[in-house]
Amino acid sequence: MSAKTEKKVCFRISSEAHERAVAKISKSGTTISALAKLFVLRIAEEDSVEEFNLSENSERLRFSLSTEEKEAIAYHAQLNDWSMSRECRFRIVSSLSASSKLLPDEIKKIRGLRAAIDAVGRNIRHMMFQSKKLDMNDTAFLKEIETLNSYMAMAIKKIDELQEVSVDRWSFNRKGMKG
Structure with missing residues (x-):
């Protein structure tokens, strides 16, 4: 493999900007990708970036x-x-x-609870339709209720943990961090 590998650059633009670019580029006989590559290469060759206004709606803050x-x-x-x-x-x-x-890992945890919540819903539906046929001390039914309660407790615990973490992520006061 060669030491010089090329990098692929992808970006999104609005459909309006794309239409304007296509209209302007059609006269030159090139593509948008070629024009974007040319623009990036010109920026890379410049010593100063101040000539280019790259951020329209943002401002540097220190x-x-x-x-x-x-x-x-x-x-x-x-x-x-x-x-x-x-x-x-x-x-x-x-x-x-x-x-x-929410942070991405918190969102993943919430999505992970979906399986437990779906299982709770399936169990409730099953109990509703099977309730007419159940005996008073049916061990399978009691086991399903126990499983249902454990799923509910797990879901509640995870949601409480996520809520506790997201309420106060930082423990800063005016003098720095709290112990």
């Missing part, structure tokens, strides 16, 4: 953090497999939002 805060952000960024800047953006946006934001 701020200072204490050592403890920086370590906490680095720790959480590593847990989420994110960069520190992405972690900071997530924390800032989630603190500004009226609704709570």
